[in-house]
Amino acid sequence: MAAATDDAGDSNEMIRVVSSDGEHFEMPEAAANLSLVLRHMIEDDCADAAGIPLAVVAAKPLAKIVDYCTKHAAKSSGLTIEEAEELKRFDAEFIEVDTDMLYDLLVAADFMGVEGLSKLAVQRTADLIKGKTPEQNRETFGIVNDFTPEEEEEICKENEWAFQITKPPSRLC
Amino acid sequence: MMLLPPAKRRRKSAAVYIPDDISEQVLLRLPVKSILRFRTVCKSWRAMIAEPRFVRLQLQMSESRRPSMLILLLGNMDPHGWMDRIRFIGYLGYGKVAQLVHERVCSSGVAVWTRPLQCDGLILAATAWSPSDIYVCNPATREFFELPAVTPDVLDGFQKVGFGVDPWTVEHKVVQCLMRDSNKDFTSYSNGCEVFTLGSRA
Incomplete structure (x- = not known):
């Protein structure tokens, strides 16, 4: 079917993908090419009418990713300054999501190899957690504290200044 | 080095298991102060932050920022x-x-x-x-x-x-x-x- 095209922007072929929970999505080939995984599948002739199955990406994040890729593929080359600004605004609004969706996007974009989106989600996550305490972070990431209180105290002492947060935290260290 | 496997997650809302390479990418984008603080999050984070690989990547990352x-x-x-x-x-x-x-x-x-x-x-x-x-x-x-x-x-x-x-x-x-x-x-x-x-x- 869809042979590897060097000029992805001109291809009108629609690529179908299927989420882990069985929902079907369609996007232009140029958009699908922004995902490394999808591009390889297309190049290997694995894109057919049944759609490419994405076993670990659920419908909710996949819908967002299709949106992202479609928007970015339409504006991939020769951007004017205004278009670049608009794309930046799109990104900023796009990533204003709750933490559950953010982590879904983090993992899904990484899995699908959508570089721009990965960076966007990683930066957003970093912005969210940078002012937080270690304890708040454990909660966010679902991590269990495997230090003894003594060990934790010890690490705190090495760089005490780093544990002084200006915002009122629930627990410092 | 693993965070928690999905089965052991405590909270429903943290519904995703974040692989280490993604955690690393996130940590690399934090200010040094946050990185030092997050060494107490868990042992695997502390180990990751102490690795020469992390130190090198962090340095590359910070070189692209303006000195402050x-x-x-x-x-x-x-x-x-x-x-x-x-x-x-x-x-x-x-x-x-x-x-x-x-x-x-x-x-x-x-x-x-x-x-x-x-x-x-x-x-x-x-x-x-x-x-x-x-x-x-x-x-x-x-x-x-x-x-x-x-x-x-x-x-x-x-x-x-x-x-x-x-x-x-x-x-x-x-x-x-x-x-x-x-x-x-x-x-x-x-x-x-x-x-x-x-x-x-x-």
Whole structure:
């Protein structure tokens, strides 16, 4: 079917993908090419009418990713300054999501190899957690504290200044 | 190095298992202060942050940002009461007020500093007259080391010191060149070189 095209922007072929929970999505080939995984599948002739199955990406994040890729593929080359600004605004609004969706996007974009989106989600996550305490972070990431209180105290002492947060935290260290 | 496998998650809302390479990407984009603080999150995060790989990537990442720290070396020539110290002054950009974030007083008193040297964000400050005190500091982590005493230079007493990375071992090294001894009219002398290797995270 869809042979590897060097000029992805001109291809009108629609690529179908299927989420882990069985929902079907369609996007232009140029958009699908922004995902490394999808591009390889297309190049290997694995894109057919049944759609490419994405076993670990659920419908909710996949819908967002299709949106992202479609928007970015339409504006991939020769951007004017205004278009670049608009794309930046799109990104900023796009990533204003709750933490559950953010982590879904983090993992899904990484899995699908959508570089721009990965960076966007990683930066957003970093912005969210940078002012937080270690304890708040454990909660966010679902991590269990495997230090003894003594060990934790010890690490705190090495760089005490780093544990002084200006915002009122629930627990410092 | 794993966070929690999905089955053991405590909270429903943290519904995703974040693989280590993604956690690493997130941590790399944090300010140094947050990175230091998050060493207490769990053992796998602490191990990740301590790895030379992380340190190297973090350095590459921070090189692309604009510097935000001013280092002031104050000696006897400066107003009384400020003597003998190194000040780290944070500067976040045009229009923002610069703030003193850290200050380090040197024990023995300093008359004159040599021009500070820098390498990979580390600052080497040496007092001008041999045998000089040599300090290496990392403004990002506020770490501060005093190097072991160097051999005095008999030529002019002026400190000749270099600072760089050994590309073979990727270690930071400080080199001191000196004249070890000589006769009175300098017709017979012996020159020397001392090399100090800093720890890989220094």
